[in-house]
Amino acid sequence: MGVDVLTKCIHLENEDKKSPYGAVSFPIFQTATFAHPGVENSTGYDYSRLQNPTREQLEKVVASLENGIDALAFSSGMAAIATLMELFKPGDHLIVDADLYGGTIRLFDHISEKNGLKITKIDCIEAEIERNIRENTKAVYIETPTNPMMNVYDIKRLAELTHAHGALLIVDNTFLSPYFQNPLDLGADIVVHSGTKYLGGHNDTLSGFLVAGEEKIAEGLRFIIKTTGAGLAPFDSWLILRGIKTLGLRMEKAQENAFEIARYLSEQKEVTKVLYPGLKEHPGYEIMKKQSRGFGGMVTFEVESEAFAKSILGNVKLIQFAESLGGVETLITYPITQTHADVPKDQLEKNGINERLLRLSVGIEAANDLILEFERVFEIARRERDGREKS
Structure with a gap:
């Protein structure tokens, strides 16, 4: 062994x-x-x-x-x-x-x-x-x-x-x-x-x-x-x-948090898509179970509008709006203007990368604090949306 x-x-x-x-x-x-x-x-x-x-x-x-x-x-x-x-x-x-x-x-x-x-x-x-x-x-x-x-x-x-x-x-x-x-x-x-x-x-x-x-x-x-x-x-x-030296501990905690956040996002009506292979409805779930020992700490999700996505990015505090992944801090990224800014537009569209898509690298903070952060920024985005609709 x-x-x-x-x-x-x-x-x-x-x-x-x-x-x-x-x-x-x-x-x-x-x-x-x-x-x-x-x-x-x-x-x-x-x-x-x-x-x-x-x-x-x-x-x-x-x-x-x-x-x-x-x-x-x-x-x-x-x-x-x-x-x-x-x-x-x-x-x-x-x-x-x-x-x-x-x-x-x-x-x-x-x-x-x-x-x-x-x-x-x-x-x-x-x-x-x-x-x-x-x-x-x-x-x-x-x-x-x-x-x-x-x-x-x-x-x-x-x-x-x-x-x-x-x-x-x-x-x-x-x-x-x-x-x-x-x-x-x-x-x-x-x-x-x-x-x-x-x-x-x-x-x-x-x-x-x-x-x-x-x-x-x-x-x-x-x-x-x-x-x-x-x-x-x-x-x-x-x-x-x-x-x-702490890779295993960090991966386990990030994955634990990712499950919690993926479930939370799946329950929000403004979220139109959650991509996390640890969710049973993900098409790659069974393959992951067969070839991997875990599902990781990366979660991608899509929201109802570009304005809603940008409101989230503009109001996060505990979660940081930054281009990278895999650290102890939770980071949120806007692929279309950051990691994939140089990808041809037709390829972005084919892949499903649009102005509503956000990528989350889940860190090792307390999961409840991360969910409270999402609740706060989602509520701000809702108020902004409702204000636009009334005007």
């Missing part, structure tokens, strides 16, 4: 602390370069662009959490995805889900395609992948659940499909974190994380990760990261290490 994921967040098996002083917190090796004892005699570290002990420790922890061969830590989630795209060459074809984080879509549209990659954006259900796959298709790229529409895909079945065509399956696991979901165990080849989010958990630093399930892929990514120099700095690596 393996070590529980809660324990993995704090301890590596057969851990080497690399400290003669017995430090419980792994040290920050804040150095750019390392001295050699002699010619052809190295400490194992040469230059922090190549590797640094603090970053290496973090990478081992993340690889362990995702049950991967290797993990690489980057200066941001987008730096990780940009590096990932360097595995491919001009003319290679990738199928990507149409409902991805807006920054990922921006990278594909303006950088990857400029560099000669052929990108097809679809809803990544099996039939659509079969319809769009080509001889030169090298990978399928998904999020599950997706951002922000919370679509859920069967990772195991998609892995079987992509492998049958000689392609890789890449899964962005940011929304659930390795605490709730391990795509490599289900057949995925590469896992992506914005470590800024749940892994760090405190909205105080940026980071990104790629986790490989095979040695050949890991070797290719290692060559690229040392060549392009997008590795995470020592201090930021330490901050993420510190955040991961």
Whole structure:
């Protein structure tokens, strides 16, 4: 029986602390370069662009959490995805889900395609992948659940499909974190994380990760990261290490709160849609039960009008109107002007992202306080609406 994921967040098996002083917190090796004892005699570290002990420790922890061969830590989630795209060459074809984080879509549209990659954006259900796959298709790229529409895909079945065509399956696991979901165990080849989010958990630093399930892929990514120099700095690596120690506790509390808020929102007549995969009516509920250990802390909902949505955003106090997710604080985001502002309008409409849609990253505050906050801002929005109607 393996070590529980809660324990993995704090301890590596057969851990080497690399400290003669017995430090419980792994040290920050804040150095750019390392001295050699002699010619052809190295400490194992040469230059922090190549590797640094603090970053290496973090990478081992993340690889362990995702049950991967290797993990690489980057200066941001987008730096990780940009590096990932360097595995491919001009003319290679990738199928990507149409409902991805807006920054990922921006990278594909303006950088990857400029560099000669052929990108097809679809809803990544099996039939659509079969319809769009080509001889030169090298990978399928998904999020599950997706951002922000919370679509859920069967990772195991998609892995079987992509492998049958000689392609890789890449899964962005940011929304659930390795605490709730391990795509490599289900057949995925590469896992992506914005470590800024749940892994760090405190909205105080940026980071990104790629986790490989095979040695050949890991070797290719290692060559690229040392060549392009997008590795995470020592201090930021330490901050993420510190955040991961409480990952399990934070994920459990955020999920508990998300259930309460999703139920509350479902009961409000001004809310026309609640997207949370932990609700039994969500179309991905059964898949989530099969492939994940939880449903996460992200809730997307739609309200009756643009004015109602903007009133909520303008009046929240305890809940903060900010663009990010996965921290201890509850944040509310307006995808159409924030996370997905650069997504083409026709794609936004197709995905269901409109002026009435709000995305909630549920934090670890007391659930009742969060619900009281919603009651307050909903009441303000109702009064404003009624005032407009009377005038």
